[in-house]
Amino acid sequence: MRSHTPYCLIPGLVLGVVLGLVLPASGAVAQFTFPEPVEQTEPQTPQPAQNETSAQSATPEIVLTPPPLPEATAAPETSPDTEAAADTATAVRPDDVNGIVENELCHAQFFDDGTPAQAVIHCTRALESGDLSEGDIVTALVNRGVAYKLNGQLALAIEDYTAALEKSPEAGDIYTTRANAFLEMSQLDAAISDANKALAFNPEYAAAYYVRGRIFEALGQNTFAGDDFMRAYELAPDNKDIEEKAWAYGSNQN
Template sequence: MRPTHLFAAALSVCFLVAATPRKVPAGGLDQAKTGLNALAKGNYAKAITDLTEAIDSNELPEEKAYLFYVARGNARKADGDMLAAIDDYSAALQKNPHYAPAAFNRGNAQFALRHYDKAIADYSLALDIDVANAKALNNRGAAWFKKGNLQSALANYTLAIAINGDDPDIYLNRGKVYEAMGEPEKAREDFLQVKKIDPSAKTPLD
């Protein structure tokens, strides 16, 4: 099962840096902008350093601080430090409990640590905030699959497809569930749908 990853928060923060009123001191914002640029370029160590300096400067707009914690969490997760990433996503949720990407990305970090129950809880939180979040449904399905609960995995993938029927990964994942359930024809239908959406995609039919 392949969970879906999300880095859209960094784009939101980029907009924030550009749009923040000038009355906010520039030092922290300059560090934040440098950190976001480093994150976009894949220089995660520099991104973490610069975003940490920006956060610690106390010069960032408090009402948007959660976005910078998510951005640093993304850098830490990409750098392989899942526990630190979880801390950042948790800090973001403390500042804004209604920001679904923080819950979603924390779930991804928990998934990477094989903490599937915690991942399911975080994906469920993301869905409580945004009920039409197909990526959260897909990833929650993957976590249920890892736990061996095929019916719950199937239900999540089917809901995800109802929301976003153009994502080949969801069909691929559901097809693997059908395989595990001993329903090869349904699995084949999903794998063929994967190929229809993305002819270059690899499936068990190859």
């Protein structure tokens, strides 16, 4: 069975709302690198942006075009009997499921008119199909976890992130995502542990510094929080969320 998805992490949605990964369900490998930090001879405080521009997210944006969602068609008026018959006729049988297609449909739900609930359905079908390679299973688990998180089902999100990490134990991006979920559940010890693991695997990952800074804030350790926000700003100076935090802490040092 060929692998349809080389394992590559593409964090997806809005930072601070859902620092989650949305992994592409296609064969192309998406490439992203953060800008190299600028060497400075003396510490400088970041300045607020002078104009409104679309900024790079603290996590990389999707760089693959997701498959188009099926066009919705208006449902004809039906009676309860015809609705029941239609449900039976359109029920998905296990033998009819193509796991690769379901994985792609899951990914597509994070764009345009897709919904987290539909993402959960498609990812679940993909995972239960038996069609997926190890890399594709990680993709489906992470994307379903993101969908659960968007639905406020944090325990289920963490369960999926944990299953993904069992298959890809050195994925700092997934540790960062799980750390953010732990933070939202106020499980701060687990959150800081995951953030530290993420940075151990990737010490140049701006999102991990940002998340750990938020965890330090929640712990009341503002000095450490400020250090992490400033480091995140050095690594991703064009990100608005990071810039705001770095500016807030930098201005307080003056």
